[in-house]
Amino acid sequence: MNGLSDAPDAPDAPDALAVVMARSATDEWAALVGAAVLGTDRRPAPAPGPGWDAWNTATDPAEALLDRAAAVVVARRAGSCPQPAPAIEVPTAPTDARPPCPVACAARLGRLLAGEHDVLLPEWFARCEAAGVQLPWATLPALLLRGRRHPHLDAAVRRLARGRAAWLAEVVPELGVRPTPVPITDQSPPFAMPPAPPDSAALVTTIVTVFHERTATWAAARELALAAASIDPVWLPTLIAQLARIGFDPTIERTRREVLAAAEFRHAMLLEWSARPTYPSRPSDPIPGDPA
């Protein structure tokens, strides 16, 4: 950025003095910095180079130095040129013929990674894989970093990212991710969708009953959200409608909101993926309005 030369599309050819000044700008700047560091009281600035004397008019040496420095700064900033292309060649990532991830689905993954309803993360991955689309590449570094402590997630990410995960790990070593998958151990937490219940209708009834009986305390919230994540998607609208209708009670309100939000989130996520042909298409009931 600090190379000085004529601007590439300058209307006129640079005159001889401009060329001389361009060459001497670095020396001029070094001389001014040297004088400024020690102070003009101790070390007066040396006489200006050819062309640069036009700004050496002030009688006060300090002011003259500032005038001259300003001239060099303006010349350097205005005349900055692109640097030569770097010598280090980067291999291109393996080509990926899959279509890009739909924008809405990518945004949904962003919210999951930000901590919203992370019980639904495995299902997002399953849908993405079934749809046969690319991972949203902007999330790849965050997923790989998360995978360092979560080998099963890492495996899922690398399977979905194909060659780009290893490529990124090699090209950006400062990310701190290995090109090879994280080894899976016995203690590794699982990364899979919660197992589907034998009877989703019964499970929906159970969830709603727990709320009606006012036993759905905050301690049970995670388990209830997992249950909402496991039921057959066709029952989601029913669950949402039922949860929205439960009367207010301070002991369960927080849990109710959490489970309702998880169900709504999952429903919306599946609708977004349903633009792809893999989502079981059955007309679903309209989502009731936000009870809050």
Add this chain to the structure above:
Amino acid sequence: MAVRPTPEQVLLLAPDRAAAAAASTAADPGAWSLAGCDDQAVWGQYVATSAEPYEVVVDLDAPAFRCTCPSRKVPCKHCLGLLLMLAQQHVAPAKRLPFAQQWLQRRDRHPTANAADTALDVQGAGDDEVAVEADASGVRTSTRTGRADPGREQRRLDRAERMRAGLLELDRWLADRVRHGLTDPELADPTTWERVAARLVDAQCGGLANRVKRVATRVGEHARWHEDVLEELAVLHALAQGALRTSTLPPDLADGVHATAGLTIAKDDVLAGVPSTAHWLVVGESRTREDTITVQRTWLASQAPGADGRPVTTWAMVLAFGAFGREVTTEHHVGTELHADVHWYPGGIALRALVGRVHEGPAAAVARDAHTVAEAVAAAGWAMAAEPWLERFPVLVCATPRPVGNGRWTLADHTGAMPIVPGFWRLAELVAMSGGRDLVVMGELAADGVLPLTVWAAGATVEL
């Protein structure tokens, strides 16, 4: 051809009775030199008591007025006097004087401004009818109203005097730093800088105060910090010197210096200027903190094909400010496009702007034409040449992120490379999206490199 006005019509244009009376005095052919007229305009130099004669031009078509006298009245007595002389046939047809030619040409380039004029309503006119004034302290201000109250005038003069004192003090302080050397331990003490900044705030040079505080953070930043600090001190010196003599600067440059120093311009005044109506794509948003204030920059770009087939990008930057408890909100979302009027703040480089009327939109849109690295750097260079204190300039390039070693990266294409700012925290995301291939990136180019803000890849807009 414009009809020659009658003296009665001229006096009807006077903003008040005093101006009408003074106009008759000013209509003395002996006080004028080089007065002339043609079909469209009348002009002349009024030899006043000050050293420089006032340059007076009146566009008869609109009519619109320009005078370099310090009066805030529009039209001032000199414009009226000149018109009276024309009405009394004391002005002969002549070749236009350079200043008249220049101003009239500029008006011709903004035909909408002319259309907006009516005979008695000069306030509603565009930027070029802004009465540009130079007062005794050399501080120029722009105003578009001819009926200012005397209190406002007094406040303006007081402020000009305070600014002048603050600028002189700043420039003396800068010279002292260079006199005593940058190794002076005083520089490493943050309170030194805070004191200077506080003085500048008192002097109503808020823009310079923030700049001084930013320089303070660079002391001791790395081994070669002396160069960075000298660079900033030199720019501050240039700004202070410029602000002390704006009356001798070209109007656009003077406006730019004033805005950078911290002179605020009323939104209404900006919105009264000539708008640029176009399809504006919201291409990027960045936020920085200055003390307790969050500054949000929203970048808008309008693209048109150039003569050589390469795209020409026009930029506009909308600023918004937030403070604790009143967070700044995003009004224009990245990845949308609106067909709207954009009004620029006065200045040599048209960047800061306000969005006026929105005709259509916002609708989702993606960046279409990107520039090469060389084109982007050249555009930034031209802007820096016009206003060297610009701290960042927008770029929209199609390039590949490539490493240069030491953890530093660049955006490179066949024309060259520009460094990415050190410590850019979303680098891995940028690289992951590129896959080692070209992508379209919008960013802010500053002294230490480009800060990528938005990426377009596979039809999606991703904010970094």
